[in-house]
């Protein structure tokens with residue numbers, strides 16, 4: 001069953017052509033990693049999936065919602081499609097527990113005791129139960145990102161989008177966040193789309209790797225093929241050889 005379908009999607013920022021003829025299908029439960037040079041349109045692509053960036057033409061269906069139709073209720077779609085950002089976007093004036101409980105309480109009207117129980121389970125899952133009463137400012141970057149992931153999971157989404165979730169972190173924090181993400185990829189049936197340069201993560205849990213350049217999808221391969229046979233386009237090979245020093 002498809003979770004995400006792009007059919008000939010075009011996206012412009014003013015005159016700038018940011019996404020060019022995107023065709024992509026992601027099945028429910030798949031983990032897909034998006035890679036490519038800076039400015040290639042990776043963030044733009046995943047931001048169109050939950051309606052943060054509107055598309056100009058083509059068809060985009062996410063969880064049966066038609067994002068090409070301006071009348072579609074994006075707030076309803078976002079209950080099922082969460083997003084984890086590079087810079088965490090936690091509510092700075094609320095304690096960690098409240099960061100996690102707020103949206104389920106307001107949006108889903110989840111009963112308070114059930115909401116609290118799930119929030120504590122999620123804090124345990126990301127290894128931060130002892131930070132429930134801390135303010136975000138008291139946490140390291142890696143801890144903030146693990147809380148941001150727990151907050152997204154609290155909505156029990158069908159699909160989670162990650163926009164360079166480890167790029168703003170000090171190197172020693174990255175593995176803790178990737179471990180949480182790997183656990184979700186392996187042990188849940190959630191659909192995951194992850195923009196990242198972490199090739200170890202891609203090799204470990206991705207079903208597919210998509211390579212973008214200049215607003216286009218140039219490769220859409222199984223993980224085995226992408227890393228095993230070498231990418232088929234010159235652009236992707238060049239990109240991989242440039243980043244190989246950082247793997």
Ligand SMILES: Nc1ncnc2c1ncn2[C@@H]1O[C@H](COP(=O)(O)OP(=O)(O)OP(=O)(O)O)[C@@H](O)[C@H]1O
Nearest residue numbers: 013014016018036037038039040041042043044045
């Ligand atoms: N709001 C915006 N207005 C105008 N141009 C934008 C906007 N957002 C992105 N762009 C442009 O669209 C192109 C694609 O940007 P995008 O952030 O999607 O790339 P990316 O592949 O995610 O890059 P990076 O890895 O550097 O984040 C870039 O040239 C960028 O300058």
